[in-house]
Amino acid sequence: WSINDFQIGCPLGRGKFGRVYLAREKSTKYMIALKLLYKSELVKSRLEKQVLREIEIQTHLQHPNILSLLTYFYDTNRIYLVLEFAARGELYKHLQQQPHGRFSEPEAAKYVYQVADALRHCHLYKVIHRDIKPENLLLDARGNIKLADFGWSVHAPSSKRKTMCGTLDYLPPEMVTGREYDERVDFWCLGVLCYEFLVGRPPFESSQQEDTYRRIQAVDVKYPDHVRSPARDLISKLLRRNPFDRLPLTDVMVHSWVVTQKA
């Protein structure tokens, strides 16, 4: 493949490493998301190893709810990643467009189920995503979840610090205190995600960072009246301080709230 095989369209956003463009493969007219990485930038920020490991991870993780890396190629200055195009774009924009900025229970349960299934698949390959939040979720043409951006995934177990770029809202207690952690961090993030889907904001959001830290450590969750008990039951089984007390993903997928609402 070469860049001449594609017609480049509008920019789709700025990923961690580079720019992503809508593009179309000329002969098949197939739409894709083309990510351009500048070798010079990768060398400068010593990210080339990280990118190669991500390419390795994404090539092996094939799942209907994980955005696939279709292929990649490079020329003298750039690496080109041919990523699946998710036609309905970023989930967090879809969330913001909802009345009251929150999803209905059926829609929330459908997404929670699909993210749980995608994470279960990642964990089979000992890959922890660590960065599950609405910004890293896309929707395909049929409104199904596509888990993207493995910018922070690592192989379990790990205690690699996650530099605090972006929100702390999704950090589990063990990562806040820099302790060793394993794939159960993704169980916690799924609980935060489910809360945000139903409420429209994450559970520990505070104006000051240290308050967010404190609320995470104390697992200080408050549910607005409109959040009904079956959903509270699931969230409370995921937002547990002790990672071993958190509900495993297979149990999330068969939880009564998920099963009754998503169908």
Ligand SMILES: CC(C)CCNC(=O)Cn1cc(-c2ccc3c(-c4nc5ccccc5[nH]4)n[nH]c3c2)cn1
């Ligand atoms: C190093 C390498 C293996 C990393 C591979 N993973 C990524 O690059 C993660 N990543 C995916 C994207 C991305 C961003 C946006 C889209 C889109 C998309 N569709 C849209 C529709 C409407 C509005 C915006 C849209 N973005 N489809 N596929 C995408 C893929 C950006 N970074």
